Amino acid sequence: MGIVLNQSFKNTIITYIGFGIGGINTIYLYPVFLGATFYGLTNYVTSSANVIMPLFAIGMQNTLVKFYSQYETDAERSRFLSFTVLFPLLLIIPLLLIGLFFYDEILFFLSKKNAVVKNYIWLIPFIALCMAYFEIFYAWLRVHMHSVFGNFIKEVGLRTFSLFLLIGVYYKWLSVEGFVYATAGLYFLALLVTMFYAFSIQRPNFQFTIPKNTKDILTYTFYIILSGSVANLLLDGDKMILNQYMNIENIAFYSVATYIALVISVPSRAMHQIVYPITAKLMHENKHDEMNTLYKKTSINLQMVGGYVMLGIFVNINKLYEMVPPEYAGGILVVFMIGLSKYFDLILGNNNAIIFNTKYYRTVLFLGVILVFLTVGLNMIFIPIFGIIGSAFATLLSITLYSLAKLLFVVKRLNLYPFTNQTLYSMALTLVLFLAFYFWEFPFNPIISIVLKSILMTIAYVYLNYRFVISIEINQVIDNVLKKLKVIK
Secondary structure, three states, X not given: OOHHHXXXXXXXXXXXXXXXXXXXXXXXXXXHHHHHHHHHHHHHHHHHHHHHHHHHHOOHHHHHHHHHHHOOOHHHHHHHHHHHHHOOHHHHHHHHHHHHHOHHHHHHXXXXXXXXXXXXXXXXXXXXXXXXHHHHHHHHHHHOOOHHHHHHHHHHHHHHHHHHHHHHHHOOOOOHHXXXXXXXXXXXXHHHHHHHHHHHHOOOOOOOOOOOOHHHHHHHHHHHHHHHHHHHHHHHHHHHHHHHXXXXXXXXXXXXXXXXXXXXXXXXXHHHHHHHHHHHHHHHOOOHHHHHHHHHHHHHXXXXXXXXXXXXXXXXXXXXXXOOOHHHHHHHHHHHHHHHHHHHHHOOOXXXXXXXXXXXXXXXXHHHHHHHHHHHHHHHHHHHHHOHHHHHHHHHHHHHHHHHHHHHHHHHHHOOOOOOHHHHHHHHHHHHHHHHHHOOOOOOOHHHXXXXXXXXXXXXXXXXXXXXXXXXXXXXXXXHHHHHOXXXX
């Protein structure tokens, strides 16, 4: 197995393990051990840090990966590595000084609805700084083909240590207030461990010089800051806005619901790791028909796999919410709305990979900026009226409009189309199975009920999709498994 395939496989496994640990923390430990107020506070602090992180990193993590291989000598590569580490300070230091100068005004604005955040505001830039340099040193490892370690720290390490901290809260070794500070310490520890590991792979030789292709680097960096800011605002911006309009406990309710819904998008991560380089190659070679075929395949395969995950969540959502405190039940509708937005994004297949491998990618980035303004505006309209349901609806509406815009862009500009008759058949099967399984429950323990219903739903979903040949590729996989089990010849 080649190094790229080997590390891709390991990273996929690590991502799933990390998501599993995060699920335990998010659905059960945070709500029960921290309580809604400090769970909401912790989420607000880390989400806010994640939103401003792209500004602190200045896109250097992506710039490092893109340009590192273009340098031919060790001296040039060393100069470039120094640049990626030191250059962000030119923006970080002024931003921190501005924040310090206007600290009282910022403090008043962010804590006017929830006074509890007042003592923790300074943790936001601290965690953002740790996140930014973690990503830069993680990129340092990736260009040296050591991606697994950084991914493990990011996906598994942080969540595992959070679990230990939560256990500490349960046994009263740590207060809930101390947990928030300890979480900031975890991000700092992750940065230090990743930095020293990166230095062990290649010893740094810091020098205050600039690379020869600085103009190209800065142009690329500008667009990466743009795309990173858009992505992080869409992921965590709604939690920042919720803090301005609602009691902080609602961020906890919203966070549990959105984490559950985000599971729907997990299958796309593994596929995109494989499909992205193939898409780039076909686009570069201008193989339109092959690209169109790949577009349709990724669409229906992700729709089938993502639809299964979505269906499993939706039909078990009531029992799942029996496992968390009753006050979180208002988030069920949020799960449906955010889940549907993720499902719609899934069925567009490798749409993003296609766009970012064309000369039009700048246009779509600016379209993303418009989306951010739309999302913020819709949240400001709907949150005061409908609360967390309004925020979820704003996200559903804005992401759906953005996805439609990208779809129309690819269809009109590139004459590529992802949907077939199988798309409609898959939607119909998913809807029928949802109606068949959602409205009844086993009168057992929630975990046993979820397992039993999931088994029945899985059998029905796999059989019907196989019977109607929704995906030829997935049918072939099932046939190979059945042959090995000697069910068919």
